[in-house]
Amino acid sequence: MQRDAEAVTKGKPGRDGAAACLRHVATYTATQATALYAAYRFLGLRIPPRRAVAALAVSAGTHYIADRQGGHWADPAPRGIVRLAAATGHSGWLQRDPSAGYLMDQAWHKGWVAIAAAIAAGGNGLAQPNRS
Numbered sequence: 001m002q003r004d005a006e007a008v009t010k011g012k013p014g015r016d017g018a019a020a021c022l023r024h025v026a027t028y029t030a031t032q033a034t035a036l037y038a039a040y041r042f043l044g045l046r047i048p049p050r051r052a053v054a055a056l057a058v059s060a061g062t063h064y065i066a067d068r069q070g071g072h073w074a075d076p077a078p079r080g081i082v083r084l085a086a087a088t089g090h091s092g093w094l095q096r097d098p099s100a101g102y103l104m105d106q107a108w109h110k111g112w113v114a115i116a117a118a119i120a121a122g123g124n125g126l127a128q129p130n131r132s
Helices: 004-009 014-042 049-067 080-087 091-096 100-121
Strands: none
Touching: 004 014, 014 049, 049 080, 049 100, 080 091, 080 100, 091 100
16 A cells, blocks of 8 residues: 555655655555454454554554664664664664665564454454354
8 A cells, every 4th residue: 555656755865755654654554444444343253442542553653663664774874774784683684685675674574464464453452253
Protein backbone atom coordinates (compact mmCIF):
# COMPACT_ATOMS: atom_id res chain seq x y z
CA MET A 1 0.00 0.00 0.00
CA GLN A 2 2.49 2.51 -1.18
CA ARG A 3 2.69 4.83 -4.12
CA ASP A 4 5.94 5.06 -6.05
CA ALA A 5 6.47 8.66 -4.91
CA GLU A 6 6.35 7.54 -1.28
CA ALA A 7 8.66 4.59 -1.93
CA VAL A 8 11.25 6.92 -3.47
CA THR A 9 10.93 9.71 -0.88
CA LYS A 10 10.24 8.00 2.50
CA GLY A 11 13.91 7.50 3.36
CA LYS A 12 15.08 10.98 2.41
CA PRO A 13 16.02 13.38 5.19
CA GLY A 14 13.78 16.26 6.17
CA ARG A 15 10.09 17.03 6.13
CA ASP A 16 9.38 15.60 2.66
CA GLY A 17 10.83 12.22 3.60
CA ALA A 18 9.01 12.15 6.94
CA ALA A 19 5.70 13.14 5.33
CA ALA A 20 6.04 10.49 2.60
CA CYS A 21 6.84 7.86 5.20
CA LEU A 22 3.85 8.91 7.34
CA ARG A 23 1.53 8.64 4.32
CA HIS A 24 2.86 5.17 3.54
CA VAL A 25 2.59 3.99 7.14
CA ALA A 26 -0.97 5.37 7.36
CA THR A 27 -2.12 3.32 4.35
CA TYR A 28 -0.12 0.28 5.53
CA THR A 29 -1.75 0.48 8.97
CA ALA A 30 -5.21 1.00 7.49
CA THR A 31 -4.70 -2.13 5.39
CA GLN A 32 -3.61 -4.10 8.47
CA ALA A 33 -6.59 -2.78 10.44
CA THR A 34 -8.94 -3.86 7.66
CA ALA A 35 -7.43 -7.36 7.61
CA LEU A 36 -7.60 -7.57 11.41
CA TYR A 37 -11.23 -6.49 11.38
CA ALA A 38 -12.03 -9.07 8.68
CA ALA A 39 -10.41 -11.79 10.80
CA TYR A 40 -12.37 -10.57 13.81
CA ARG A 41 -15.66 -10.40 11.92
CA PHE A 42 -15.54 -13.38 9.57
CA LEU A 43 -13.35 -15.83 11.46
CA GLY A 44 -14.96 -15.08 14.79
CA LEU A 45 -11.73 -14.14 16.52
CA ARG A 46 -12.33 -12.24 19.73
CA ILE A 47 -9.49 -9.76 19.76
CA PRO A 48 -10.05 -7.08 22.40
CA PRO A 49 -10.00 -3.59 20.84
CA ARG A 50 -7.21 -2.44 23.17
CA ARG A 51 -5.01 -5.29 22.01
CA ALA A 52 -5.81 -4.61 18.36
CA VAL A 53 -4.94 -0.92 18.74
CA ALA A 54 -1.73 -1.74 20.63
CA ALA A 55 -0.69 -4.27 17.98
CA LEU A 56 -1.38 -1.81 15.16
CA ALA A 57 0.56 0.92 16.98
CA VAL A 58 3.60 -1.34 17.43
CA SER A 59 3.46 -2.36 13.79
CA ALA A 60 3.04 1.22 12.56
CA GLY A 61 5.77 2.68 14.77
CA THR A 62 8.37 0.07 13.92
CA HIS A 63 7.43 0.22 10.24
CA TYR A 64 8.04 3.99 10.24
CA ILE A 65 11.41 3.56 11.98
CA ALA A 66 12.57 1.02 9.39
CA ASP A 67 11.26 2.85 6.35
CA ARG A 68 13.01 6.08 7.29
CA GLN A 69 16.25 4.12 6.76
CA GLY A 70 15.47 3.49 3.09
CA GLY A 71 18.56 3.90 0.95
CA HIS A 72 20.90 4.50 3.92
CA TRP A 73 22.01 0.94 4.57
CA ALA A 74 25.59 1.49 3.42
CA ASP A 75 26.09 5.00 4.85
CA PRO A 76 29.45 5.35 6.62
CA ALA A 77 27.82 7.04 9.66
CA PRO A 78 24.98 4.68 10.57
CA ARG A 79 21.74 5.86 12.16
CA GLY A 80 18.58 4.16 13.39
CA ILE A 81 18.38 0.44 12.78
CA VAL A 82 21.51 0.63 10.64
CA ARG A 83 23.34 1.64 13.84
CA LEU A 84 21.84 -1.44 15.51
CA ALA A 85 23.20 -3.57 12.67
CA ALA A 86 26.64 -2.01 13.10
CA ALA A 87 26.54 -2.61 16.86
CA THR A 88 25.78 -6.30 16.29
CA GLY A 89 28.62 -6.75 13.80
CA HIS A 90 26.61 -6.65 10.57
CA SER A 91 27.91 -3.38 9.11
CA GLY A 92 30.44 -5.15 6.86
CA TRP A 93 27.66 -7.24 5.36
CA LEU A 94 25.62 -4.10 4.74
CA GLN A 95 28.60 -2.47 3.03
CA ARG A 96 29.49 -5.45 0.79
CA ASP A 97 26.20 -7.08 -0.17
CA PRO A 98 23.84 -4.95 -2.30
CA SER A 99 20.84 -6.98 -1.12
CA ALA A 100 21.75 -6.90 2.59
CA GLY A 101 19.79 -3.73 3.35
CA TYR A 102 16.63 -5.10 1.81
CA LEU A 103 17.02 -8.42 3.64
CA MET A 104 17.60 -6.69 6.97
CA ASP A 105 14.63 -4.40 6.33
CA GLN A 106 12.34 -7.35 5.64
CA ALA A 107 13.60 -9.26 8.68
CA TRP A 108 12.90 -6.20 10.83
CA HIS A 109 9.38 -5.82 9.43
CA LYS A 110 8.50 -9.49 9.77
CA GLY A 111 9.90 -9.73 13.28
CA TRP A 112 7.83 -6.78 14.48
CA VAL A 113 4.70 -8.02 12.71
CA ALA A 114 5.11 -11.28 14.66
CA ILE A 115 5.44 -9.31 17.91
CA ALA A 116 2.36 -7.26 17.01
CA ALA A 117 0.43 -10.48 16.31
CA ALA A 118 1.43 -11.80 19.73
CA ILE A 119 0.18 -8.59 21.31
CA ALA A 120 -3.14 -8.94 19.49
CA ALA A 121 -3.41 -12.60 20.47
CA GLY A 122 -3.11 -11.84 24.16
CA GLY A 123 -1.58 -13.56 27.12
CA ASN A 124 -2.57 -17.09 26.19
CA GLY A 125 -0.91 -16.84 22.77
CA LEU A 126 -4.08 -17.37 20.75
CA ALA A 127 -7.12 -15.23 20.14
CA GLN A 128 -10.17 -17.25 21.08
CA PRO A 129 -12.81 -17.94 18.41
CA ASN A 130 -16.20 -16.50 19.07
CA ARG A 131 -18.45 -19.54 19.55
CA SER A 132 -21.72 -17.67 19.84
